[in-house]
Amino acid sequence: MGTSRVIIVGGGISGLAAAWHLRQGDPDLELVVLDGSDAPGGKLRRAQLAGVVIDVGAESILARRPEGTDLARAIGLADRLTHPTTASAAIWSRGALHPMPAGTLMGVPSNPAAALGVLDADEIAWAEGERDRPLEATVEDLSVGEFVSGRVGSAVVDRLVEPLLGGVYAGHADQLSLRATVPQLWQAATAGESVTAAAERAFTRASLDHMPVFAGLIGGVGTLTEELVKSLRAQGVGVMSRTVVRELRRTSVEGRRGWALTTGPVPAPVELEADAVVIAVPAAPAARLLAPHAPYAASELAAITYASMAIVSIALPRHGLPQLSGSGFLVPPVEDRAVKASTFSTNKWRWVADAAPDLFILRASLGRVGEEAVLQRSDEDLKRLVLGDLADALGGQLPIPVESHVQRWGGALPQYAVGHVDRVARIRAAVAQVPALALAGAAYEGVGIPACIASGRAAADAVLTHLRSGQGLGSG
Ligand SMILES: Cc1cc2nc3c(=O)[nH]c(=O)nc-3n(C[C@H](O)[C@H](O)[C@H](O)COP(=O)(O)OP(=O)(O)OC[C@H]3O[C@@H](n4cnc5c(N)ncnc54)[C@H](O)[C@@H]3O)c2cc1C
Numbered sequence: 001m002g003t004s005r006v007i008i009v010g011g012g013i014s015g016l017a018a019a020w021h022l023r024q025g026d027p028d029l030e031l032v033v034l035d036g037s038d039a040p041g042g043k044l045r046r047a048q049l050a051g052v053v054i055d056v057g058a059e060s061i062l063a064r065r066p067e068g069t070d071l072a073r074a075i076g077l078a079d080r081l082t083h084p085t086t087a088s089a090a091i092w093s094r095g096a097l098h099p100m101p102a103g104t105l106m107g108v109p110s111n112p113a114a115a116l117g118v119l120d121a122d123e124i125a126w127a128e129g130e131r132d133r134p135l136e137a138t139v140e141d142l143s144v145g146e147f148v149s150g151r152v153g154s155a156v157v158d159r160l161v162e163p164l165l166g167g168v169y170a171g172h173a174d175q176l177s178l179r180a181t182v183p184q185l186w187q188a189a190t191a192g193e194s195v196t197a198a199a200e201r202a203f204t205r206a207s208l209d210h211m212p213v214f215a216g217l218i219g220g221v222g223t224l225t226e227e228l229v230k231s232l233r234a235q236g237v238g239v240m241s242r243t244v245v246r247e248l249r250r251t252s253v254e255g256r257r258g259w260a261l262t263t264g265p266v267p268a269p270v271e272l273e274a275d276a277v278v279i280a281v282p283a284a285p286a287a288r289l290l291a292p293h294a295p296y297a298a299s300e301l302a303a304i305t306y307a308s309m310a311i312v313s314i315a316l317p318r319h320g321l322p323q324l325s326g327s328g329f330l331v332p333p334v335e336d337r338a339v340k341a342s343t344f345s346t347n348k349w350r351w352v353a354d355a356a357p358d359l360f361i362l363r364a365s366l367g368r369v370g371e372e373a374v375l376q377r378s379d380e381d382l383k384r385l386v387l388g389d390l391a392d393a394l395g396g397q398l399p400i401p402v403e404s405h406v407q408r409w410g411g412a413l414p415q416y417a418v419g420h421v422d423r424v425a426r427i428r429a430a431v432a433q434v435p436a437l438a439l440a441g442a443a444y445e446g447v448g449i450p451a452c453i454a455s456g457r458a459a460a461d462a463v464l465t466h467l468r469s470g471q472g473l474g475s476g
Pocket residue numbers: 009010011012013014015034035036037040041042043044056057058059060061062243244245246280281282285309311409412413440441442443447448449450452
C-alpha cells in the first residue's frame with residue numbers, strides 16, 4: 001500500500017487547522033492544501049497601514065476556548081500571545097456613547113439597571129420584572145430577537161443584543177438562531193429560566209475564572225495563519241494559492257477508490273488525485289462541490305446565507321485628536337448609521353500603540369446581512385462615511401487621516417438561521433454516507449477562530465479514522 005494523499009480544499013484557518021492535525025496524526029501522509037485566493041489565510045489577513053502591518057480581518061481570538069491559543073503555542077507563537085489592554089467598550093445609543101453595562105450575556109444584562117442611558121427607566125423596569133413573571137420552557141429553536149424581546153422587552157434586543165450579535169455575525173437578532181448563536185440563553189430557554197439570571201450566572205462564572213476572555217497576537221492575528229502555513233510547508237505540506245477547485249469526481253484506480261479534483265483554468269484543466277478530501281470552504285462553494293455526491297447536503301448548504309462586510313482601517317495623527325478612551329464602540333441598527341462598530345486598535349492592543357506611537361489606529365466595520373447597498377459605494381465614500389460617523393460619535397471633527405485602508409469581505413459571515421443546529425446535523429449525516437470526505441469551516445458549529453480550528457481537527461480525525469480503517473483502499 002502506497003502513501004495516502006489527502007487534499008484539503010480551502011486554506012482559511014479551518015482548512016489549515018485540518019492540515020495541521022492530519023500532519024500531527026500521520027507524518028507519512030501526503031498533504032496538499034488548495035486555496036483559491038491570492039494568499040492563504042481566508043478571513044485572517046494583514047495589510048500595511050501608515051507603515052504598520054495590522055489585521056484587516058479577524059483581530060482577536062476567544063481565549064475561553066483552548067483551540068486558538070493552543071494552536072498558536074504549538075506553532076511557536078507562545079511569546080506573541082497577548083491580551084487586550086482594555087475591554088471597556090461603549091454603545092452608541094440615542095445619539096450618545098454609553099459605557100457597555102458590565103455583566104451582559106450577548107447583550108442581555110444581568111443587572112438591567114446598569115444599562116441606564118442605553119435603556120430608559122421604563123425599559124429597565126420591564127426587564128427587571130422578568131424574574132417575577134411566569135416563564136415557559138421553550139421546546140423549539142427560535143430567533144434570539146423573538147426570545148429575548150418576549151422575556152425582557154424589545155429595547156434590550158434593539159439596543160444591546162443587536163449590536164453584540166451584529167459584531168459576531170453581522171446579522172439580525174430576529175433571524176439568528178438562539179440555539180446556535182447563544183447556547184447559554186438556549187439552555188435558559190429550555191429550562192424555563194430567567195435570562196437575566198442566566199446572564200448573571202455566566203458573569204459570575206466568568207469573574208471567578210480570572211482568565212482574559214480574548215487573546216491576540218503581537219503583530220496581528222493574521223500571523224496565526226501566516227506562521228501556520230510556514231510550519232506546514234516546513235513539514236512537507238503543499239500549500240497552493242490561486243488554485244480554485246471547481247469539481248470533485250469519484251475515482252477508482254486498481255480497486256482503490258478516491259477523488260479527482262479539477263483545478264486550473266477552464267480551457268486547460270488540471271486534475272489532482274487524492275485518497276480523501278477535506279472541504280473547508282464557505283457554504284456556497286462547498287454546496288457546488290458536493291452536489292453530485294451528496295445532493296441533499298448540498299441543497300441544505302446552499303440555504304446558508306452570508307453577510308458581506310467591509311473593514312475600514314484609519315491611521316489618525318495623535319496631534320489634535322480628542323481623547324479616545326476604551327476599546328471602541330458598537331452601534332445598534334436602530335441608530336441607522338453606516339458604521340456598526342469601531343475598534344480603537346491603539347487602545348486595545350499595546351503592540352499597535354508601540355508600533356506607531358504618533359498615530360491613533362482604529363477600524364470600523366460596515367455591512368449587515370440585507371444591508372449590502374452601503375458596500376456598493378466606492379472606497380473613498382466608505383472612508384468618508386466612517387469619518388462622519390466617528391466624528392458624530394466622538395463629538396468633534398477628526399484630524400485628516402495619515403492613511404486609510406478598505407478591506408471588503410464578500411461572503412464574510414455565515415448566518416446561523418433558526419434551525420441551524422438541526423440543519424448542520426442533517427448535512428453532517430448526509431456527508432457521513434460519502435466515504436473519504438469531510439467538511440470543516442465556519443458554516444457549521446461556530447464562526448470564531450477556535451470553533452473553526454475545532455472543525456478542522458474533527459475533519460482531520462474523521463479522515464484519519466477512514467484511512468486507518470482501510471476503507472480508502474477498495475471499499476466505499
Ligand atoms: C471582518 C471579519 C472579522 C472577524 N473577526 C473575528 C475575530 O476577531 N475573531 C474570530 O474568532 N473570528 C472573527 N471572524 C470570523 C472568522 O475570521 C471566520 O469565521 C474564519 O476565519 C473562517 O475560516 P474558514 O477557514 O472556515 O473560512 P475562510 O476564512 O472563508 O476560508 C476559506 C478559504 O477557502 C477558499 N476557497 C473558497 N472556495 C474555494 C474553492 N472552490 N477552491 C479552493 N479554495 C476555495 C477561500 O479563498 C478562503 O481562503 C471575523 C470574520 C470577518 C469576515
